[in-house]
Structure formats: C-alpha cells, structure tokens
Amino acid sequence: MNLTTFDKNMSAIAFAEAGEGDTARQILSESAKKQAGKSPVPAGRPKPYSKTIIFGMLSISAYVLLFTNEKLVTEIFTMGGWRWVYPVGAAFFFSFIHGAFASNLLSTLGLEAKK
Amino acid sequence: MKKLLFILMFALLPLAMVAQSALAAGDGPSKDMLKGIITEVNAAERTLVFQKDDTKEFMTLTLGEKMQPEDMKMNQKVLINLDKHAAADKVMKDVSIMFIDMSVSKLLALLVIGAVGGLLSGFIGSGGAFVMTPAMMSLGVPGAVAVASNMCHKFPKAMVGAYKRWKYGQADIKLGLVMASTAVIGVQIGIKIQKHILNQFGGAGSNLYISAVFMVVLVFVGGYVFYDAWKLAKGGGKETVSKLAIAMQKINLPPMMHFKTAKVTISAWITIPVGLLTGMLAATIAVGGFVGVPGMIYVIGASAMVASATELIIAFVMGAWGSVQWGLSGLIDIRLALLLLATSLIGVQLGALGTTYVKDYIIKVVMATTMLIVAVSRGVKIPGYLIDLDLMSPIDAGTLALLEGISFWSLVTALGSAALIIIVAMVKGMTADRHSKRALAGVNHG
Numbered sequence: 064m065n066l067t068t069f070d071k072n073m074s075a076i077a078f079a080e081a082g083e084g085d086t087a088r089q090i091l092s093e094s095a096k097k098q099a100g101k102s103p104v105p106a107g108r109p110k111p112y113s114k115t116i117i118f119g120m121l122s123i124s125a126y127v128l129l130f131t132n133e134k135l136v137t138e139i140f141t142m143g144g145w146r147w148v149y150p151v152g153a154a155f156f157f158s159f160i161h162g163a164f165a166s167n168l169l170s171t172l173g174l175e176a177k178k
Numbered sequence: 179m180k181k182l183l184f185i186l187m188f189a190l191l192p193l194a195m196v197a198q199s200a201l202a203a204g205d206g207p208s209k210d211m212l213k214g215i216i217t218e219v220n221a222a223e224r225t226l227v228f229q230k231d232d233t234k235e236f237m238t239l240t241l242g243e244k245m246q247p248e249d250m251k252m253n254q255k256v257l258i259n260l261d262k263h264a265a266a267d268k269v270m271k272d273v274s275i276m277f278i279d280m281s282v283s284k285l286l287a288l289l290v291i292g293a294v295g296g297l298l299s300g301f302i303g304s305g306g307a308f309v310m311t312p313a314m315m316s317l318g319v320p321g322a323v324a325v326a327s328n329m330c331h332k333f334p335k336a337m338v339g340a341y342k343r344w345k346y347g348q349a350d351i352k353l354g355l356v357m358a359s360t361a362v363i364g365v366q367i368g369i370k371i372q373k374h375i376l377n378q379f380g381g382a383g384s385n386l387y388i389s390a391v392f393m394v395v396l397v398f399v400g401g402y403v404f405y406d407a408w409k410l411a412k413g414g415g416k417e418t419v420s421k422l423a424i425a426m427q428k429i430n431l432p433p434m435m436h437f438k439t440a441k442v443t444i445s446a447w448i449t450i451p452v453g454l455l456t457g458m459l460a461a462t463i464a465v466g467g468f469v470g471v472p473g474m475i476y477v478i479g480a481s482a483m484v485a486s487a488t489e490l491i492i493a494f495v496m497g498a499w500g501s502v503q504w505g506l507s508g509l510i511d512i513r514l515a516l517l518l519l520a521t522s523l524i525g526v527q528l529g530a531l532g533t534t535y536v537k538d539y540i541i542k543v544v545m546a547t548t549m550l551i552v553a554v555s556r557g558v559k560i561p562g563y564l565i566d567l568d569l570m571s572p573i574d575a576g577t578l579a580l581l582e583g584i585s586f587w588s589l590v591t592a593l594g595s596a597a598l599i600i601i602v603a604m605v606k607g608m609t610a611d612r613h614s615k616r617a618l619a620g621v622n623h624g
Binding site: 126140153 | 213231232255276277280330331333334335337338342346498501502504505506507508509510511512513515516519520523524527528530531534535607608611
C-alpha cells in the first residue's frame, strides 16, 4: 500500500498525540528525506572552495619562491645542454598546480561547462 | 596496415626529436649568437673579454662601429650577435642583456597579454603567439629569448586547454597526433626555406618573405573562413561538411584512417599535406593554427569545434618539442614563461568552457576576425621591407612611423576584438542556458 504524504503526516500526528514523539519524528523525517530526493531542481555541485585555496596557496608559494630567487633560477635554467629539463620541468609543474588552481577557481566562480 | 602506419607515425615523432637534439640545429638560435658574460672592457682598443656560458672559454671580441665601450654591461648574462659581414673576425654587431629587470608595469603587461592569449587559445585552438613575441621584444627582451620563452609558455597552456576540451568530448587525440607528427617534419622544411631566404636575401628579404606569407595566408584563408561563417550565421548556424572534404573522404587510397571524435574516415595521405603545411607555417609565422584549423575543417572535414580543440594537441606536441630545442641552447627566461602562464592558464580554461555555450560558427567568426586584422598589421610593414631591398623608392620617416603604429595597434585590436566576441558569445550562451534550465525547473514544479 502506498502512503501519501497526507497519510504519513496524519499517522505522525496520531503517534505524537499518543505520546510516541520519537516515532512521529521518524515518520516525518522519512517523508522529508523522500521529498528532498524528489526535488526537481538538481542541487548544484558543492563549490570547491578548499581545493581552490590549497592549490592557490601552493601556486603562490611556488611563484614567490621562484621570484625571490630569480637570479639563481635564471642562471641555472639558462645553462643549456641537459639543463633544458629545468625550464621544461618547471613549466610542467606550474601547469599542474596553477592549472588545477585555475580550474577550481572558475568552478568556484560558477563558471562551468554546459552539460 | 592502418595500425602499422599509426605506429610508424608515432615512432617518427620521437625519432625526429632525437635527431634534432643530436644535431642541435633546428629552430634554435643562429650560430652567430654568443651567450655569456663580459668580464673586461678595454675602451682604448675597443675590445672586450667575453666568457662563453656553455664552454666557459674566454674570448676577445671587437666592438662594432656604432657600439660604445661604456654601454657594455659587465657581470650580467648577455647575448652578443657577431657581424657576419665585417672584414675582421669576431666583430660584434649588437649586445643585449638577457634578463630584463622586472618592473610592475612589465609584470602587469605580461599578465594581461597572457590572459587574452589564453582565452583565444582555448577558444580557437591557437593565438597569442603572433602578439606575445613582439610584445615581449618591445618590453626589452632579446628576440631569441622572447621566442624561446613564448614557446615554453605555449605547451603547458595548450596541454591544459587540450585536456579540458578533450573532457568536453571535442578533441580528437588520434587526429591531433597524426597531424603533429607530420607538422614536426613541416617545421623542418619551413626552417630550411627560411634559412635559404636569409642567406640569399638577408634580413630584409627574410622579413619580406614572412610578411608576404602572412598576408597571403591570412587574407585568403581568413577571408574564406569569414565568408563561410557569414553564410552559416545567415543560414541559422547549421554547419555542413565542405564539398572539398567530402571529395577527399571519397578518395580510397590505403591506409584509410578513422577518427572517432571528428567522425571522419579519410586516407592518411590527405592528412599529411595538411600537417606539413601547418608545420611549415608554424616555422614561418609562428602560428600554425591559422592553417591547421581551417585545414582540418575544409580539407579533412572535422567540425570547427573538433578542429580548434585538436589544434591544441598539435600545439602541445610542437611547443614541447620546440621548448626542448630552446632549452638546449639555454635561452628560456622562465620568469617570462611563468608570468604569461599565471593568467593564460585561467584564460585557456575559460575559453575552452566558453566553446560549450556557443554555436560552432562563432569559432569561425573569431578566427576569421583575428586573421584578417593580423593581416593588416603585417601588410603595412611590407613597404618598409621593400625600401630596405631597394625595390621601392623611400618614403618619409613620418609615414613609416605611422605604418609602424598601425601595425602595432592592429595587433592589439585583433586580440581585443577576438576577446570581446568570445566573452559576449559566452555570456549570451550562459544566460540562455540558465533561462532554459529555469524554465525546465518551472515545468517540473508545475
């Protein structure tokens, strides 16, 4: 037998009046849960605030670290030969952490691709 | 057979890279350029002692005629160009400080160019390079360092953009890799032609050649893309495969290749010239995408959406390969590359997600607009080069300065207008999407 919301509410009232407050609350919470699941407006994905902050901090520290040591970095990175690994590696590294930050930042700002 | 060819193409790519590294030639700097530190200046004799960066050997160089001993900066990394045409050996032509001092205005300029270049890249698959290198040079960066640093910022940007657009189901990895492997060979051919012209006709001849190629490609290809986009806009934006592409797809010359995302089956022999031309153009005008994307649309038959996304894969492979070359010569100023990346990684992802809200033809509109305005910027430079080659009678300095001004500002206009079209189209698309979602929610509620 399918119980309508009205039936449920009525039985919850009946239990409550009979002094069975806990049972009444249980019945009501069940119907509330079902209601939430049925919601026609899909709840938006939670915004990745913490990820944005973590990757943002990582990225900023990497930039600060690089620019406070710019003389040393530019010197080593431009020695040529196998040291091509440094600039290319650094570009990869920054693209991962800063790219992740940028991606999360756009999501946080509500800019997502059309589904 | 199909698999064999695919494997062969993959094998070609690293092979070309290895051969390139071993020869240390390619699109690296010229052999007349020295990198190192000035340790001593002798004003009376007009000579200086120079320590080469790679071998640490000391050498004595003579100052060129127009150079002043007091202008020589000591104990700082510099790039020195030798005068090939001087009577004596080891005569300097010019000297430039390798690392510019980073002021706040320069930093901001790099961030702004990065953002706009990134946005364009994410949206149409290429863009920005034609303005980034000249912009860096106008900030005082030596030409070779500007090219190298731009290259090093291009490949991570293209990688992030390609990943995003692959996630949206737009990038065809197989098509991208096939095109990239032939484009790498195209770059070699392009460089050979460039070097030949430089040796035969000198710097002005080379500049004239570059500008002429720029003009022809941009006006013809850009004009056609614009005409096509205009037709689509009038006809409601329904994109159809070009007649040329349909004819090409009918050529049954094995090995035939199937590209799933692009929804195209075509003979591998058709993709080769398109890839080669993309590479050749990349080596000549630094923007291979201006041939690669229209080539994939009109010759291979991919949609503008897939072609522009796939171009990012090509840009990544070619950019990474180029960066290794420039890294081997030690000319990448990582600060410039990373400052450009700081904003271009945001721009490229914004541009990529923007494509999901717009109709296919908007990509063509943006691409054509950029190409046609850039054509103006190169076209106005041609009289100057013709005068240098004595092919045209000199015009007054004021007119030349005006042409220079037009050239610079048309580049700025190209970037600005492209960014504007992208943002307006994206905002419109997002608003329409929100309205339709709200309407849908309303129906469900009711």
